[in-house]
Amino acid sequence: MTISMYQASVPVFNQMMRSLIDILKKAVVDAEKRKIDPSVLVNSRLYPDMLPLVKQIQIASDTAKGCVSRLAGMEPPVFEDNETSFADLTDRLERTIDLLKTIKMEQVDGSEDKTIDITFRGSTSSYKGLPYLLHRSLPNFFFHVTTAYAILRHNGLEIGKADYIGTF
Amino acid sequence: MTISMYQASVPVFNQMMRSLIDILKKAVVDAEKRKIDPSVLVNSRLYPDMLPLVKQIQIASDTAKGCVSRLAGMEPPVFEDNETSFADLTDRLERTIDLLKTIKMEQVDGSEDKTIDITFRGSTSSYKGLPYLLHRSLPNFFFHVTTAYAILRHNGLEIGKADYIGTF
Numbered sequence: 652m653t654i655s656m657y658q659a660s661v662p663v664f665n666q667m668m669r670s671l672i673d674i675l676k677k678a679v680v681d682a683e684k685r686k687i688d689p690s691v692l693v694n695s696r697l698y699p700d701m702l703p704l705v706k707q708i709q710i711a712s713d714t715a716k717g718c719v720s721r722l723a724g725m726e727p728p729v730f731e732d733n734e735t736s737f738a739d740l741t742d743r744l745e746r747t748i749d750l751l752k753t754i755k756m757e758q759v760d761g762s763e764d765k766t767i768d769i770t771f772r773g774s775t776s777s778y779k780g781l782p783y784l785l786h787r788s789l790p791n792f793f794f795h796v797t798t799a800y801a802i803l804r805h806n807g808l809e810i811g812k813a814d815y816i817g818t819f
Numbered sequence: 820m821t822i823s824m825y826q827a828s829v830p831v832f833n834q835m836m837r838s839l840i841d842i843l844k845k846a847v848v849d850a851e852k853r854k855i856d857p858s859v860l861v862n863s864r865l866y867p868d869m870l871p872l873v874k875q876i877q878i879a880s881d882t883a884k885g886c887v888s889r890l891a892g893m894e895p896p897v898f899e900d901n902e903t904s905f906a907d908l909t910d911r912l913e914r915t916i917d918l919l920k921t922i923k924m925e926q927v928d929g930s931e932d933k934t935i936d937i938t939f940r941g942s943t944s945s946y947k948g949l950p951y952l953l954h955r956s957l958p959n960f961f962f963h964v965t966t967a968y969a970i971l972r973h974n975g976l977e978i979g980k981a982d983y984i985g986t987f
Contacts, residue, residue, distance in 0.1 A: 653821035654931065654949060663953055697865070697973045763820045781822060785831055786987035793961030794983060800962075801969050805865045815962060819954035 656722055657759040660784055661751050662819070664715035667796045668744045670817030671708065674800060674810055675744075679737050681808050689737050695802050704802045708740045711795035712747040718788035719751055721767050722780055723758035824890055825927040828952055829919050830987070832883035835964045836912045838985030839876065842968060842978055843912075847905045849976050857905055863970050872970045876908045879963035880915040886956035887919055889935050890948055891926035 682689045696703045702710070709732050720727035728750060734740050762780035769776050769783075778787065800815050850857045864871045870878070877900050888895035896918060902908050930948035937944050946955065968983050 653823055654827055654953070655821055658949070659822055659827060659953060663957070666954055667958065697969055698975070701972060761820070763822065781826070782987055785822070785827060786834055787984065789831070789957065790835065790961065790984055791980075793958065794965050794968075794980070797962050797965035798969060801865055801966060804869060805973075807866070812959075812962070816955065816958055819950055 655756070655760045656762050656780060656784060657756040660719055660722065660759060660788070661754070661756075663789065664719070664751060664792060665748055666817055666819045667792070668711070668715065668748055670815055671711070671796060671799060672741050672744050673817065674803065674808075674814050675737050675741050677810060677814070678803055678808055682737075685807070687806075690735065692803065692806055693734075693736060693740070695806055697798070697802060697805060701798075704799055705734055705740065707795045707799040707802065708743060709734065711792055711799065712743050714788055714792040714795065716747050716750050718784060718792070719754050719759060721769075722762040722765065722784065723754050724762075724765070725754075725758075823924070823928045824930050824948060824952060825924040828887055828890065828927060828956070829922070829924075831957065832887065832919060832960060833916055834985055834987045835960070836879070836883065836916055838983055839879070839964060839967060840909050840912050841985065842971065842976075842982050843905050843909050845978060845982070846971055846976055850905075853975070855974075858903065860971065860974055861902075861904060861908070863974055865966070865970060865973060869966075872967055873902055873908065875963045875967040875970065876911060877902065879960055879967065880911050882956055882960040882963065884915050884918050886952060886960070887922050887927060889937075890930040890933065890952065891922050892930075892933070893922075893926075 678692060679689065682692060693705050694703045712730065717727040730743065730746065734743050765780040767778045767780060767783045769778070800810065804810060846860060847857065850860060861873050862871045880898065885895040898911065898914065902911050933948040935946045935948060935951045937946070965983070968978065972978060
C-alpha cells in the first residue's frame with residue numbers, strides 16, 4: 652500500500668476548505684454579535700503589504716483547483732475574484748469543492764512524473780507532479796488557509812485548532 | 820509509481836524547517852538593523868491568547884518529529900522547550916532535522932495502516948498512519964510554520980512567499 656496522488660490532494664484540500672467554510676460561518680455570527688462591519692474583516696490583513704482575507708481565500712481556492720486540474724492534465728478553470736462578503740467567500744469555497752468533485756481519481760492518479768509548467772508573472776517554472784503537489788501546492792495552500800485563520804483570530808474571532816483541522 | 824509515506828513526510832518537514840532557519844537568519848539581521856530586542860520578536864504573538872513565536876516553532880518541531888517517529892513505530896524523543904533566542908530556535912530546528920535523518924525510509928514506508936494512538940490532555944485519539952500524516956500532522960505542521968512566518972511578517976520583517984517555500 653502507498654499513497655496515491657489523488658489521496659494526497661483532493662481529500663486534503665476538501666478538509667481544509669470545509670474547515671474554512673465553518674470558520675466563516677462563525678465569523679458571520681461573531682461580527683453580528685460584536686457589531687463589526689463584516690467588510691472590515693473581509694478586507695483585514697496582518698500587515699499593510701500582506702494580502703487581505705478575501706485574497707487569502709481566493710488564492711487557497713486557486714491553489715487547490717490549479718493543482719488538481721494540472722495534475723489531471725486540464726487547464727485550471729478561472730474564477731472571477733469578485734468576492735466582497737463572507738457569503739461570497741463561502742460560495743467561492745463551495746464552488747471549488749464542487750469543481751474538485753468533477754475530477755476523477757483516475758485522472759489524478761499516476762501524475763507523479765507528469766511535467767507541470769507554471770507561468771507566473773511572465774516566468775515559467777517546470778515541475779514534476781510529485782514535487783509540484785508535495786513541495787509547492789500543499790505548502791502554498793496551507794499558507795493561505797492558515798493566514799485566513801490568523802487574520803480572523805487576530806481580529807478577535809474565538810476559534811481554535813479544532814476549527815482549523817476540522818473533520819476528516 | 821505512487822507516493823511513499825516517507826516521501827510525503829520527511830522531505831516536506833525538512834523543506835519547511837530549512838525555510839524557517841533561513842527566515843530566522845533574516846530576523847536576526849533585521850532586529851539588529853532596526854534596533855529591536857530579539858526577545859520581543861521571539862515572544863511576539865498575533866493575539867493575546869495565541870501562542871508566541873517560540874512556541875509556534877517548538878510545536879512545528881514536535882509535530883514533525885512526533886509524526887515521523889510514530890509512523891516508524893518509535894516513541895517520539897522529547898525536546899526540552901527551553902528556547903529563549905533566535906539561536907536557540909535555529910538549534911531546535913537543526914536538531915529536529917538531524918533527528919529525522921536517523922529515521923530510515925524503510926522504517927516509515929508501509930505505515931499507511933499502522934494504528935497511531937495520541938494522548939493529548941488526557942484523552943486518546945486513534946488514527947491510521949495515512950490520515951494521521953495527511954489530515955492531521957501535515958495541516959498541524961504547516962499551521963505552526965505559517966503562523967511563525969506571520970508573526971515575523973506582522974512585526975515588519977521583509978520576507979515573502981519565496982522565503983516560506985524555500986528550496987526543494
